[in-house]
Amino acid sequence: MVEQGGTLRAYRSLLGAQARSQTAYRTSFVVDLVGNLGATVFDVVTVLVIFGVTRELGGFTLRETLVVVGLSTCGFAAADLLVGNIERLPRYVRTGLFDAVLVRPLAALPQLLLMDLPLRKVSRAVFGLAVLVFALASAGIDWTPGRVALAVVAPPAAVVFFASVFVTTATVSFYWVDSGELANSVTYGGRDFTAYPITVYGGWFRALFAYGMGFAFVSYHPALALLGRADPLGLPAWVGWAAPGVAAVAAAVAALAWRVGIRHYRSTGS
Amino acid sequence: MGSVTATVASPTDAHVTPWFRTFGAIVAAGFRRQATYRQAAVAGVVTNTVFGFLRCYIFLAATGAAGTVAGYDRAQLGTFVWAGQGLLAVIAIWGWTDLADRIRSGEVAADLLRPVHPVTSYLAVDLGRAGFAALARLVPPLVVGPLFFPVHVPRHWATVGLFLLSVVLAVVVCFGCRYLVNATTYWLQDVRGPMILWTLGSGVLAGLYFPLGFLPAPVEATLRYATPFPSLLQVPLDVLVERESTATGVGLVGLQLGWAVLLLALCRLVQRRAERRLVVQGG
Numbered sequence: 121m122v123e124q125g126g127t128l129r130a131y132r133s134l135l136g137a138q139a140r141s142q143t144a145y146r147t148s149f150v151v152d153l154v155g156n157l158g159a160t161v162f163d164v165v166t167v168l169v170i171f172g173v174t175r176e177l178g179g180f181t182l183r184e185t186l187v188v189v190g191l192s193t194c195g196f197a198a199a200d201l202l203v204g205n206i207e208r209l210p211r212y213v214r215t216g217l218f219d220a221v222l223v224r225p226l227a228a229l230p231q232l233l234l235m236d237l238p239l240r241k242v243s244r245a246v247f248g249l250a251v252l253v254f255a256l257a258s259a260g261i262d263w264t265p266g267r268v269a270l271a272v273v274a275p276p277a278a279v280v281f282f283a284s285v286f287v288t289t290a291t292v293s294f295y296w297v298d299s300g301e302l303a304n305s306v307t308y309g310g311r312d313f314t315a316y317p318i319t320v321y322g323g324w325f326r327a328l329f330a331y332g333m334g335f336a337f338v339s340y341h342p343a344l345a346l347l348g349r350a351d352p353l354g355l356p357a358w359v360g361w362a363a364p365g366v367a368a369v370a371a372a373v374a375a376l377a378w379r380v381g382i383r384h385y386r387s388t389g390s
Numbered sequence: 391m392g393s394v395t396a397t398v399a400s401p402t403d404a405h406v407t408p409w410f411r412t413f414g415a416i417v418a419a420g421f422r423r424q425a426t427y428r429q430a431a432v433a434g435v436v437t438n439t440v441f442g443f444l445r446c447y448i449f450l451a452a453t454g455a456a457g458t459v460a461g462y463d464r465a466q467l468g469t470f471v472w473a474g475q476g477l478l479a480v481i482a483i484w485g486w487t488d489l490a491d492r493i494r495s496g497e498v499a500a501d502l503l504r505p506v507h508p509v510t511s512y513l514a515v516d517l518g519r520a521g522f523a524a525l526a527r528l529v530p531p532l533v534v535g536p537l538f539f540p541v542h543v544p545r546h547w548a549t550v551g552l553f554l555l556s557v558v559l560a561v562v563v564c565f566g567c568r569y570l571v572n573a574t575t576y577w578l579q580d581v582r583g584p585m586i587l588w589t590l591g592s593g594v595l596a597g598l599y600f601p602l603g604f605l606p607a608p609v610e611a612t613l614r615y616a617t618p619f620p621s622l623l624q625v626p627l628d629v630l631v632e633r634e635s636t637a638t639g640v641g642l643v644g645l646q647l648g649w650a651v652l653l654l655a656l657c658r659l660v661q662r663r664a665e666r667r668l669v670v671q672g673g
Contacts, residue, residue, distance in 0.1 A: 147583075148580065148582060148583070151582065151583040151586060152582070152586070154586075155583075155586030155587070155589075155590060158586070158590040159589075159590060162590065162593070162594050162599060165594070165599075166594075166599045166600055169599075169600050169604050169605065170448065170449075170452050170600060170604065172604060172605075172606075173452060173459050173460050173604050174451075174452040174453075174454055174459060175454075176454070177448075177451050177452060178451050296429070301430065301433040301434045301436070301437045302433040302436055302437065304437050305436055305437040305439075305440040305441070306440075309437070309440040309441060309444060312441070312444045313444060316448055316451075319451075320447050320448055320451040321443075321444075321447045322447060323538075325443050325447070325538075
């Protein structure tokens with residue numbers, strides 16, 4: 121049994137090795153940093169372009185929508201940086217690398233994440249945070265102690281929520297190896313869903329993503345509470361503060377799904 | 391064809407029939423190769439469908455009370471989104487690094503020994519791939535979309551033929567762009583930088599994130615005439631939803647044809663220049 125200090129040291133050396141190997145080719149690293157930034161910038165540009173042809177979207181102005189965008193982008197980008205590479209799990213399962221991870225005396229999930237921490241995505245997370253700060257500053261929010269607290273708590277809750285979604289959807293590959301794109305529909309689909317006020321969507325599709333999977337609590341309801349707007353869909357104002365609770369539930373579901381998945385895992389033998 | 395040099399003589403009249411037979415065989419092989427990844431196709435269809443819902447709702451919200459935006463009514467936007475989700479897999483903007491991988495590993499040397507020009511044989515494989523995608527990936531969104539959203543059904547018969555021609559040209563234009571991006575590996579050894587630029591630029595400039603009509607008219611016109619990107623998605627989709635008259639549609643498809651010819655010629659030129667300086671590493 122490895123003692124606590126030894127475990128931490130092992131994780132730290134995994135992280136250090138990643139940092140060294142990824143920054144060894146400096147030009148490539150800079151290209152990656154810029155490329156990753158570009159993808160997220162275009163998501164925000166898309167919102168601006170759409171507001172170029174319309175004054176409001178689902179009953180929300182551009183400044184109000186930007187708060188929703190900021191929470192979503194910031195939360196997703198940080199979660200993608202921290203655990204996004206779990207979407208490579210199908211490849212690890214297929215190539216048998218996952219077996220090597222399992223036989224080491226460290227927990228499998230942190231190992232996988234640290235073995236492949238994509239430092240290039242730092243640029244994206246920083247940009248997401250900048251969008252959020254700009255949106256909060258320019259939305260004309262009537263700041264109260266409660267809203268300040270919410271502005272501090274909601275982004276980490278969004279990170280935890282998206283991280284849980286990444287892990288939960290990745291576990292599908294324990295059962296169905298060729299499932300990569302299926303996970304994308306929930307992870308990247310969830311990102312796009314949370315980037316707009318959910319009044320934009322309709323019918324069972326909104327019900328499924330917003331409340332079935334809980335994406336409404338990532339950005340829409342916290343934004344309503346911050347802006348002091350009543351919900352056009354009729355939910356009470358305190359729902360905006362439910363984000364941390366929903367994130368905790370999502371994390372519990374992800375942990376459970378991961379455990380069950382690992383137990384179900386059978387090596388491909390390759 | 392006895393020659394095994396990299397610069398094999400182009401087929402003369404007497405060789406045209408076997409040439410077509412070879413080309414057809416490679417197309418068929420490309421089709422069959424894709425048909426083996428059935429699970430992946432199903433997963434892809436599900437993802438395209440989810441994004442179809444998302445984009446459709448967002449664009450429809452932009453039409454507001456007026457019911458139109460940038461020259462599209464609600465039904466036209468519905469068709470634009472759902473056909474676009476299907477076309478995405480047919481033209482395959484993302485993730486093609488076959489050529490780059492073979493250049494890096496040196497396997498490309500084997501391609502140069504074959505009696506068919508590399509640009510031609512890779513194009514044939516890609517057409518086969520696109521043919522399978524047209525059945526497995528384009529049809530499902532076209533069936534699902536109308537179940538949930540208003541869609542525009544073409545008013546003229548000519549539109550259908552023009553759309554199909556436009557899709558074929560879009561596949562060729564996209565192939566040409568991807569080939570050129572991959573071919574940078576001959577000089578750079580690493581395709582990542584050009585690939586990132588291509589992935590970033592192509593999605594937004596082709597009309598995937600939003601119809602390019604949402605942009606100011608001069609910007610849209612510049613993109614349309616000065617870059618090949620709108621030829622990938624925007625043009626076939628505009629033809630399908632009949633945003634402009636049939637005559638204008640024919641003009642746009644002509645523009646696509648111009649880009650297709652230009653890009654294929656450029657691919658051959660780049661390939662010839664690369665072969666002259668190619669040093670196969672390792673092996």
